[in-house]
Amino acid sequence: MNSLKQFHTFQLNHYANDVVKITSEDDFKALVGQILNKDFVLVGSGSNTLFLENLAIPLYVNEYLGKTLFEDNDFYYIDVNSGENWHSLVSWSLENEVYGLENLALIPGTVGAAPIQNIGAYGVEVNQFIDSVVYIDLVSGEINSLTNLECNFGYRDSIFKHELATNSIILTVRFKLPKEWSPVLEYGELKNLECPTPISIFNEVCSIRNSKLPDPMIIGNAGSFFKNPIITKLELNRVTELFPSLPSYPLKDGTFKIAAGWLIDKAGLKGKEFGNVRVNPKQALVLTNHNGEAQGQDVVLAANKIIDTVYSTFGIKLEPEVRFFNKDKEVTLADYYAS
Template identity: 45%
Template sequence: MPSLQSYSTFGLSVSCDSIESFTDVPSFLSLYNSIENRADSAVYILGGGSNSIFTEDFNGKILVNEIKGISHFDTETHHYLRVGAGENWHDFVTLCMKEKWYGFENLALIPGSVGASPIQNIGAYGREVNALIDNVECVFLETGEQVLLSNTDCQFGYRDSVFKHALANKVLITHVNFKLPKQYALETSYGELAALTEPTPEKVYSKVIEIRKSKLPDPSELGNAGSFFKNPVVRHSVYQAIADEYNSVPHFVVAQSADFSDTEQSQIKIPAAWLIDQAGFKGKTLNKVRCHPTQPLVLTNLGGATGSDVITMAKDIIASVQDQFGIKLEPEVRLLGSKGLISL
């Protein structure tokens, strides 16, 4: 059984029945349709492997998306980009900066592939990718039908999309089409970006990389899958109860009531990293899994970690945060067992 260790940035020592890659739709359909008894066989389509953790040997076939290619045209008002799902995300962002196709600067150094970006609706430092997606090209697995999903069709939400729900395990993303306005406002309200003087896209891009490198471990040096949990969005009353007990709770208003006097209807995002830190997990180690000491939102593989260790640590964090704050954290990563996706 081939090893999956190098196909997931968390780097657990697990294997699968077989691994094959594809570079276009015909080669994918050929591979997929050759699988006998697909209804009973586990199949998982993998991109960069930065958001998938295989917690045990996978009893099935892994298909690696290596569809590449970047094309561009522009109008007076916008840049339009068609990007293969197998392109590396940060390399793509870096190319856009070089070509002065601005808009992605806040999303620099996010690990993974372009095809994963709409699934997760990746975001960082005040910007989410859905604001820049025009449409997504997909293929239905069972029929081979190629479809174009509009931004609205994708049903984007916070770290969420239709690809996690109605279309989960039903389509392959082949290309993502982006629409970048030539005139737009830089997003510098988040954290250390607010301190930039005379900000430019290049300055934001460089600062985001600097921040991420200072706080986040490099997956090539220390196994990890980036942010393990989503930042919870709660009612104002939940936030207020926490703020009454803890000084200076970091928070961001993500939905304001139309009636500004009715603050109870507001939706407040509280950083999961702060909750995890307050619950005492920052720097904590369970066997070979560690809650990172500079960014507790990240769990790391110190070398030789097992899937059981990862699941145990994650469940302990979830239980402790819920017991202390009444908030249940949800994983941002995709956890896989022997037959496919699992939940905690």
Template identity: 50%
Template sequence: MFSTKPLHSFHLSSVANNVAEINSIDDLSCLKELTDSGEYIVIGEGSNTIFVENYMGTIVLNKLVGIELEETKDHFYVSVSSGNNWNDFVVWCLSNKIYGLENLALIPGTVGACPIQNIGAYGVEVKKFIDNVEYYDLESGQICTLDNELCEFGYRDSIFKHDLKFNTFITKVNFKFPKTWQPQVDYAPLNKLTNPSANEIYDKVCEVRALKLPDPKTIGNAGSFFKNPIVSNKKADELIYQYEDLPNYHFNSTSKKLAAGWLIEKAGLKGFSLGNVAVHDKQALVLTNHTGNADGKELIELASYVMKTVHDKFGVSLEPEVRFIGKHGEVKFSELNQNIYG
């Protein structure tokens, strides 16, 4: 058995049956053997994955790295292997004067995870810059390519969470960046910057995240634990009338996006602890393994309490953003109470 504690950033105490690495495309044939012989799950840096129980299968670690650049008169085309660290790639772009991803600074995880989650921050989603995604089809043993539109990107969502969830291994993400760049500074605190450069935006995002978000090497966490909820315009207007300082953003013609961290804080839960887990005292959107000794049962109990408290106060349902792994693979949060408490 292998400890999962160093393999995911929440550092819960749990074990897995086996661990394997994918270091090259050739290793993917071994991955197919794993799928034929038993349970497995693919992770990069484990920043959005939480092992809430002992896992009975094989953890497959994505170690594919490399970056290739081509350019035309109007665009940069960058092909990035899926095991590259995301923030390292953002820094690489800035050093090569390729702009657009600076708002997504310091988001933990690998490049291969970015299309699955359609990562986003400060008014920018990665789908804007993804040209296509290459993946290994476990059924056919072939490398396939999926264009942006076919990825079915949504808010923290994509086809890789649905139809392609169980039979793909993302190998590369191919990006397309226009050489004409406009800063995206609609969201606070970036909206206080005056005619900023991409590097200045990156530095500001890093400054804010460093102040609010705990370093998982010091305090176990998975970054933003909950999605920002989407509610109807009517519901949003009712809450804004009652709470004038409620951060809210246009989502589409019928709905708005609310700030989950604000809701949790206003529900009186900022800094709230339950055994070995806690709501972070600087950013209520983050749950932490604040003693380093937490287990899955404690985390699920805290998350459930936060969700119930927010719903009771505001009538808004929160949904976890993170990925939960149980005994036999990924499990929905709604099933966890039954799985863990019996």
């Protein structure tokens, strides 16, 4: 039996029979004919994955590495294999004077997970810089490429969560970054930067995240546990009548993104413990395996209590950002709780 603690950053105390590392395209081709998240599970760093039980199906760990930088008159392009560490890519791009990804520093995970989740932070989403995504079709064995538009990116969403969720694996992501750089300073402490440079933004983002977020190497966690809710203007007006200080950010479609961490905090849950799971006292959007002994039932208890309390307080239903697995498949919280 292999402990799953080392393969997902929340470090739940469960086990797997079979763990296999993937290092080449041929390793991915060997999975053709199988169904992702049914016949096997694939993880990168496991930063967005929680194993709620012992895993009965094989676990594959993506260590497919490599990146290539090239350019034309207006853009830099970076082809990056899916097993590369995301933060390492951001650091590497800045070292090579390729700018644009600095707001996304210190987001845990691998490059292959970035398009699936459409990761974002501090006013930037990764889809703004994705030119195309190459994936392997697990049914046909073909290697296909999708343009940015074909990926159907949305808030923490993409085609890889829907039509391609169980029959594809991302191999390579091509990033396209303009040579004419402009800073994004819309959020939080970044507004206070004077004469911002890509490096100063990177350093500030790292400083902010390190001050608020626990290091998963020290305290098990999965980063942001819940999505920031998207609500209508009518809903926003209803909530701000009672809670005028609610942080909100207007989106292009007329809806508003609000801060899930603020909702959890104001609902009185910051620092609360549910079994072996704790709401982080510095950033309520983060749940932690604070004593290293948490199991799936602790996470389910904590998550459902938070969802119910926030809903009863604000009338807003939180949705988890992390993905849950029972012994043999991906599940929702509702599925697991009912089983």
